[in-house]
Amino acid sequence: MSEFLRIRGGIPLNGDVSVSGSKNAAVAIIPAALLGSTPSTIENLPDIDDVYCYRDILKYLGAKVDFKHGVMRIDPRGVNKNELPIELVSRMRASYYLVPTLMGRLGSAHVPMPGGCDIGNRPIDQTVKGLTSLGAKVDTAGGVISAVRGEAFGGNEVFLAMPSVGATINTMLAAVSAPGRTTIHNAAKEPHIVDTANFLSSMGARVKGAGTDVIRIDGGRPLSGSNYTIIPDQIETGTLMIAAAATRGDVTIHGTIPTHMESLTAKLLEMGVYVTDEDDVIRVRATGTLRPVTLKTQVYPGFPTDLQQPLTAMLTQAWGTSYVTETIFENRFRYVDELRRMGADIKIFERTAVVQGVERLRAATITATDLRAGAAMIVAALMAEGESKVGGIQYIMRGYEHIDEKLRSLGGEVEFI
Ligand code: EPU
Numbered sequence: 001m002s003e004f005l006r007i008r009g010g011i012p013l014n015g016d017v018s019v020s021g022s023k024n025a026a027v028a029i030i031p032a033a034l035l036g037s038t039p040s041t042i043e044n045l046p047d048i049d050d051v052y053c054y055r056d057i058l059k060y061l062g063a064k065v066d067f068k069h070g071v072m073r074i075d076p077r078g079v080n081k082n083e084l085p086i087e088l089v090s091r092m093r094a095s096y097y098l099v100p101t102l103m104g105r106l107g108s109a110h111v112p113m114p115g116g117c118d119i120g121n122r123p124i125d126q127t128v129k130g131l132t133s134l135g136a137k138v139d140t141a142g143g144v145i146s147a148v149r150g151e152a153f154g155g156n157e158v159f160l161a162m163p164s165v166g167a168t169i170n171t172m173l174a175a176v177s178a179p180g181r182t183t184i185h186n187a188a189k190e191p192h193i194v195d196t197a198n199f200l201s202s203m204g205a206r207v208k209g210a211g212t213d214v215i216r217i218d219g220g221r222p223l224s225g226s227n228y229t230i231i232p233d234q235i236e237t238g239t240l241m242i243a244a245a246a247t248r249g250d251v252t253i254h255g256t257i258p259t260h261m262e263s264l265t266a267k268l269l270e271m272g273v274y275v276t277d278e279d280d281v282i283r284v285r286a287t288g289t290l291r292p293v294t295l296k297t298q299v300y301p302g303f304p305t306d307l308q309q310p311l312t313a314m315l316t317q318a319w320g321t322s323y324v325t326e327t328i329f330e331n332r333f334r335y336v337d338e339l340r341r342m343g344a345d346i347k348i349f350e351r352t353a354v355v356q357g358v359e360r361l362r363a364a365t366i367t368a369t370d371l372r373a374g375a376a377m378i379v380a381a382l383m384a385e386g387e388s389k390v391g392g393i394q395y396i397m398r399g400y401e402h403i404d405e406k407l408r409s410l411g412g413e414v415e416f417i
Helices: 023-035 049-061 093-106 125-133 165-175 191-202 234-246 258-270 305-315 336-341 371-383 393-399 403-409
Strands: 005-009 014-018 040-043 064-068 071-075 108-112 137-139 144-148 157-159 180-185 206-208 214-219 227-229 250-254 274-278 281-285 294-296 321-325 345-349 352-356 365-367 386-391 413-416
Touching: 005 371, 005 403, 014 403, 023 040, 023 049, 023 071, 023 093, 023 165, 023 191, 023 234, 049 064, 049 071, 049 093, 049 393, 093 108, 093 125, 093 144, 093 165, 125 137, 125 144, 125 157, 125 165, 165 180, 165 191, 165 214, 191 206, 191 227, 234 250, 234 258, 234 281, 234 305, 234 371, 258 274, 258 281, 258 305, 305 321, 305 336, 305 352, 305 371, 336 345, 336 365, 336 371, 365 371, 371 386, 371 393, 371 403, 386 393, 403 413
Parallel strands: 014 250, 040 227, 157 180, 294 321, 365 386
Antiparallel strands: 005 386, 005 413, 040 071, 064 071, 108 144, 137 144, 180 214, 206 214, 250 281, 274 281, 321 352, 345 352
């Protein structure tokens, strides 16, 4: 078992690379397959720990699951358990998507509170609100989310207090089984919401408006399994774009959806990076000095919180002062201490990081504190002179498929040790 990612920095990344399937779509679409009366085949799944975690959970529940070469075949007909042990769900946040899907299939679900990255307070009040608005009886006593369909289960108006990704997906997953019309107001608009809605539609559900802030679902229709290919990973694409620019490289990324990347592309252009796209290909080139920027994380289509960390790592090398405000998760600056150990000049004022560019980062042994902090450590190590060792790789393996091989194919000296 590897413990570190060893990275020799200071080498510009050059060449072509392909992006993998979306983690955050995968972890919603795999449990959604439980709602079908027949098997589903899901393609373009990333080879990452979160997907293996779901494979194990589905098998435990009684589904037949086969996962090879990015394709998962799920036959949900044997699913007969509606309870999960904490050991199986504590590894990832998205395990709570099993609450509406098991409830839809079996009438009730008992799922321990989700795990996932410790990036701040991650309440589930909006998921509870969504499910109870549809008439489900929900209880979270004792650290377990229990949901029972109940007599009154049916479509309704749901007003989310904030556009939460998790609450939008959970409400959508419940609403497809709830007879009648559900309207989700103030829905999240992230690409993985649209992809989950498209998968549900391919199963026979009526879901309209995903990608806008009002989603309408006509629920209670019979759903069958489907063959579906999930979208490319927006955050992996962004991480590769940042790594290319940070090392002053020239990288062409294939299999992307450029419109998903507009907020990052705008920031990179502002920094003086060349970004061009055509069809599903994005090319990122950087040569000279990087200019500083001011940015604030926002819900989609704003700048994603998941790219705040790797971009901040890159800003340590911009010529001047950048201001980065994190509005989504309050603990998403914990990785900054590691960057400081590499010589970065970053001060935190409440939710804003003030990043003063320095000439060079020093190689160091650093630790990822969560998945996207891992991306920040990789970007920093790729820029630093000398050999760095990045620990906490269990986080990186949760969400980045074969990141070592991909960076090596671009000329990076990167290996798991
Ligand atoms: N919030 C509430 N109440 C709720 C739900 C959310 O107050 O019931 C707040 C949160 O505290 C946070 C904000 O709303 O301030 C946004 O949370 P959201 O529910 O949108 O996040 P999530 O569903 O827990 C997903 C991604 C995260 C990504 C966020 C924001 C998945 C599995 N996870 O989390 O991805 O950072 O949306 O875009 O889709 C990652 O991939 O590394 C990751 C953490």
